[in-house]
Amino acid sequence: MKPYLICPTCGSDDVMKNGMTRRGKQNHKCRDCGRQESRKS
Numbered sequence: 001m002k003p004y005l006i007c008p009t010c011g012s013d014d015v016m017k018n019g020m021t022r023r024g025k026q027n028h029k030c031r032d033c034g035r036q037e038s039r040k041s
């Protein structure tokens with residue numbers, strides 16, 4: 001199983017990992033709209 005990420009902004013599933021935030025959360029970036037998101041999981 002792989003984590004399935006969907007951009008909450010545009011709904012795209014073309015989201016890639018983009019390192020970690022300072023707080024240690026996984027950071028993600030949508031390649032469609034370019035928005036960065038940090039999730040709990």
Ligand SMILES: [Zn+2]
Nearest residue numbers: 007010030033
């Ligand atoms: Zn997006």
